[in-house]
Amino acid sequence: MTEMKYKRNFCIVAHIDHGKSTLSDRLIQKSKIIDDRQMTNQILDNMDIERERGITIKSQAVTIPYHSKDGHDYELNFVDTPGHVDFSYEVSRAIASCEGALILVDASQGVESQTMSNLFMAMEHDLTIVPVINKIDLPSADIPSVKKQIEHDLGLDPEDAVLVSAKTGEGIDDLMEAIVSKFPPPSGNPEGKAQALIFDCHYDEYRGVIIHIRVKEGRIKKGDVIRFMSNGTDYKVEQIGIFKINYEEKPYLEAGDVGYIIAGCKTVSDVRVGDTVTLADNPADEPLPGFKEVKPVVFSSIYPMDSNDYEELKDSMEKLKLNDASLTYDKDNSIALGNGFRCGFLGLLHLEIIQERLERDYDQAxxxxxxxxxYNCTLTNGTEMIVDNPTEFPETKIKEAREPYISASIITPSEFIGSIMNLCTEKRGIQKNMTYLDEKRVELIYEMPLSEVLFDFYDRLKSYSRGYASFDYEVIEYRPTDLVKVDILINSKPVDALSFLAYRPGAVARAKKVCERLKDEISRQQFKIAIQGAIGSQIIARETVNPVRKDVLAKCYGGDITRKRKLLEKQKEGKKRMKMVGNVELPQSAFLAVLKEKED
Known part of the structure; x- marks a missing residue:
């Protein structure tokens, strides 16, 4: 095994689209751990969705051998981190498993909000930080200005910044040397009591759960019985080793190493990210700090398009859950849509990813x-209850309802500040701070309800700022709100799957929008269809889908007006009878239109 002083553990943190996956490709290519034939772009992103969208969802780790200019062979353990705000807990665990962080800044975009929040996270864990300016080959790259931002916004020495182009490979050698010379070797005693941090895990259908660990103290070898400290369960180590894109088995891992354990765990839910692994026969005195349960913040129900596919959807959900411990789901039932599942997600991106994976990987409509x-609700009899589903909302018994608030950080070029402030105010945001980072960029801090950010906020933010504003948030607390349940009625029948909870003053506008959307989606029938939004028995919005009419007067040539009227009256009577027995079929696009409630 490599001596501890020749090991380096580091991660790369960056805002979305600053070139993190491309830079990791170059580092891997440089180390020649796989030959050029097998090399693909974004090699650490192994899901199709990750490649297409250019985002990292699951963090990966890889051990890179490097022969430095001082003649020594080093072992560089690189932990890749997800880039999106929904996965910030995973990022914090990946950061906790390293000694150094490369803060990656795009030479054309500059420092953005997630760059800053990830930097603060790295500082909390006392990491050594080296700034890296990427995309220097772009014609729009403005290196002097980005150096100023690194000094002013991040408080780092711009002279330390390594200039690279991950696309062309320029500057990668300097970066490798900086990793070796600037990052400290790991600390820890290989002879101490075993303590290892789980920073990630994934499911392999042949081997069960593969646990990604960073050993902080002691040594873990094949055959040892390990214990998870959060729930006290024991497992026997069947295989242990390091990542070199593929798995490379080793006899043991000791303090300072990053690698994997296969120990016969059946589902990802058994393994908790952030937990501490120790040996059952000689356990550590206390777990490593920072572990917490990840709680879902966004809830939605999933139903199969055809109710006969419920069992298939159930199997697909179970398989997805094997791979994604942060997905939570319970059985749910809707009068309109039949059996389904009520799911909890980490955020809207997480919801979209689950939706895409169900459709692609498991072929589910x-x-x-x-x-x-x-929402946290206090009832009139004093009991507390948590409501995430509109159908469970006890309208008449509510004494007080509280909703989650977030602290949102928006960094935007100063020319878009007016429209972004209007948007935040419209979304019930309270401005807490406004800082000019330099003459061109402003940071706005707003506190606003999370429910307001769920719809169209991000899209409008991007369109108002021509794509330049960046957005980062964290949930801070629950605050009282005036909450109502809005039902959507079609021909006076409520469709439970379309009902929603809303802030009372904004309920009318939102109900109107939903009714308008549905009017465009529901095809015309032989009878008139009324689409209504209602709070209790009070109708607050209405749209009408006009009927398709047959021209009953076509066979009347001339003649008396009374003959025509008689035919029209007869038709009218028929339409009335039809309406009484007529049921309206809602297409899937109707549900999607309401979901994608964007500005016209």
């Missing part, structure tokens, strides 16, 4: 209901 957040 599904309907998602409108997403909502978790």
């Amino acid at each position: 599904v309907i998602f209901t409108s997403p909502s957040v978790e």
Whole structure:
């Protein structure tokens, strides 16, 4: 095994689209751990969705051998981190498993909000930080300005910044040397009591759960019985080793190493990210700090398009859950859509990813209901209850309802500040701070309800700022709100899958929008269809889908007006009777239109 002083553990943190996956490709290519024939772009992103969208969803780790200019062979353990705000807990665990962080900044975009929040996270864990300016080959790259931002916004020395182009490979050698010379070797005693941090895990259908660990103290070898400290379960180590894209088995891992354990765990839910692994026969005195349960913040129901496919959807959900421990789901039932599942997600991106994976990987045609957040309600009899589903909302018994608030950080070029402030105010945002980072960029801090961010907020933010504004948020607390349940009635029958919870003053506008959307989606029938939004028995919005009419007067040539009227009256009577027995079929696009409630 490599001596500890020749090991380096580091991660790359960056805002979305700053070139993190491309840079990791170059580092892997440089180390020649796989030959050029097998090399693909974004090699650490192994899901199709990750490649297409250019985002990292699951963090990966890889051990890179490097022969430095000082003649020594180093072992560089690189932990890749997800880039999106929904997965910030995974990022914090990946950061906790390293000693150094490369803060990647795009030479054309500059420092953005997630760059800053990830930097603060790295600082909390006392990591050594090296700034890296990427995309220097772009014609729009403005290196002097980005250096100023690194000094001013991040408080780092711009002279330390390594200039690279991950696309062309320029500057990668300097970066490898900086990793070796600037990052400290790991600390820890290989002879101490075993303590290892689980920073990720994934499911392999042949081997069960593969646990990604960073050993902090002691040594773990094949055959040892390990214990998870959060729930006290024991497992026997069947295989242990390091990642070199593929798995490379080793006899043991000791303090300072990053690698994997296969120990016969059946589902990802058994293994908790952030937990501490120790040996059952000689356990550590206390777990490593920072472990917490990840709680879902956005809730939505999933139903199969055809109710006969419920069992298939159930199997698909179970398989997805094997791979994604942060997905939670319970059985749910809707009068309109039949049996389905009520699911909890980490955020809207997580919801979209699950939706895409169900459709692609498992070939499921599904309907998602409108997403909502978790409300804390106090009832008139004093009991507390948590409501995340509109159908469970006890309208008449509510004494007080509280909704989750977020602290949102928006960094935008100063010319878009007016429209972005209007948007935040419209979304019930309270401005807490406004800082000019330099002459061109402003940071806005707003506190606003999470429920307001669920719809169209991100899209409008991007369109108002021409794509330049960046957005980052964290949930801070629950605050009282005036909450109502809005039902959508079609021909006076409520469709439970379309009902939603809303802030009372904004309920009318939102109900109107939903009714308008549905009017465009529901095809015309032989009878008139009324689409209504209602709070209790009070109708607050209405749209009408006009009937298709046969021209009953076509056979009347001339003649008396009374003959024509008689025919029209007869038709009218028929339409009335039809309406009494007529049921309206809702297409799937109707549910999707309500879900995608964007501005026209």
